[in-house]
Amino acid sequence: MEDKTMDMNHFKLQFITHFTDTYSYLDSARMALEGGCRWVQLRMKHASDEETEAVALEVQKLCRTYGATFLIDDRVELVRKLKADGVHLGKNDMPIAEARKILGKDFLIGGTANTFDDVRAHYEAGADYIGCGPFRFTTTKEKLSPILGLEGYRSIVQQMKAEGIHLPIVAIGGITLEDIPAIMQTGVTGIALSGTILRAANPVEETKKIVSQLKMNNE
Ligand SMILES: Cc1ncc(COP(=O)(O)OP(=O)(O)O)c(N)n1
Ligand SMILES: Cc1ncsc1CCOP(=O)(O)O
């Protein structure tokens, strides 16, 4: 994450796409970008590689226009082929160390964690950031790990400090605008979300509110 840590806000909000009947993946990403988000993950869970590639090319183009970082969920080969900015990997995906061998050091690799042991393992494997959750129940992902709540983040952040592990931690799972101050106070670096933006009456305005809330928590 070397290049963009200069802008503290760039990696404070990751928007993750999700299938809806209302918006296409591309329109969802566009709304988040228009609202000021600069970190987008294309997550197309039940799509084929071919379908994902076609959408990814469009979302990547849009992200470049906005100077945003573009990640793809799960699909290491596609990330390599398209030269996306990075990939997000969970327990059932390619191991982070293997992905690092394929992608090299110039791609971002995020790893999912539910416990401090997960965080440490990803740190040792060379992850660039952690998606840590779920904060609370969400329907956006099936087969959720145990809910962390605020106490879960406090405990993980505290254990990271104790062991000198410095890695950005992004909270995820059922996060709303109102949750942001308390979540940021636990010491995490940022948040990732989907439903709060996609279910809002006005997703662009909702994103703007989230971005300003995160900026306030910076000051
Ligand atoms: C930022 C972020 N955090 C966690 C996840 C979940 O990844 P994973 O556990 O691999 O589950 P799927 O998203 O693949 O269903 C994520 N995608 N992004
Ligand atoms: C991908 C993922 N991993 C854990 S929760 C989640 C979904 C987050 O989406 P939402 O913000 O809609 O709960």
Ligand SMILES: [Mg+2]
């Ligand atoms: Mg995954």
